[in-house]
Amino acid sequence: MSTTQSERLRALLEPLVSAADLDLDEIEISRAGRRRQLRITVDSDEGATLDACAELSRAISEKLDETDAMGEEEYVLEVGSPGAERPLTEHRHYARAVGRLVRFHLGDGGEVVARILTADGEGLDLEVPGVKGRKPTARRIAFAEIERARVEIEFNRKDKKEEEA
Template identity: 70%
Template sequence: MSTTQSERLRELLEPLVTSQGLDLEEIAVDSVGRKRVLRVVVDSDTGADLDAIADVSRALSAKLDETNAMGEDAYDLEVGTPGAERLLTEHRHFVRATGRLVRFRLAEGDELVARILRVDDEGVDVEVPGVKGRKPTARRLAFPEVARARVQVEFNRKDSTDSKNTEKDMKEEEEA
């Protein structure tokens, strides 16, 4: 069984990224014209600020130069974070998106836009916004029901106190 260059690079670089307190989310080698570009996406539970990105970028560059893992040809190294409309593919992604508005494509084919309130090992508790003045409703989505999930950009994002109040309201509704 052969391994791809991306898989070999992941094996080489992931321990280094982890030692910096970050998760290696994605690694890709692309050709852009005559140049190759190594794109490395990192993140953490608390996010990755510019200083953390710069530190891991220097460490990765040194490791790549030391091991000659990219070969003799020139390449550009780009290190960044997943971005605003990130795709949620791992349990930790859902946890990090708590409080965020997410577009879910369900396994049955329906789409749902809802705010993640809680995440556990089996799935997510979400708040589906009310339409035309109606109150939001609570819903439970088990992970097998979710075919795809992507964070939505919000220009008027609810702050964390609003989310906590919503969770409290949901608990009170469940108890009633």
């Protein structure tokens, strides 16, 4: 059974990421001129802070230096959190997006922009904003219906703390 370099790196780095109370979302290896670039994306329910990413980067660098996981060729290591517009692909991504406005592309070709109210093992309960003075409507979408989804950036969204005040 053959394993890819990404799978070997995931097995090597997952314990380090877990020890930092983070989730390993993605490992991407690409070329940047003569060097390779190793981009590691981590996240958590509270988000990944800059300090946490820097500390994890040092630990990963040490671990990679101890092993031959990246070979002899030079590489650049980047450890960061996912961008605001990253695709939602796993259940934990949807759970972390509760309260956020998301654009869903559905398998039947339809598109829905709605706020995630709850996420469970089967799907999502949504609030579809009303248009032209209409009230918002509730909708349920099963994960199997979702082709792809991405959080929408809201510049004028009130923070939960502001709404509670």
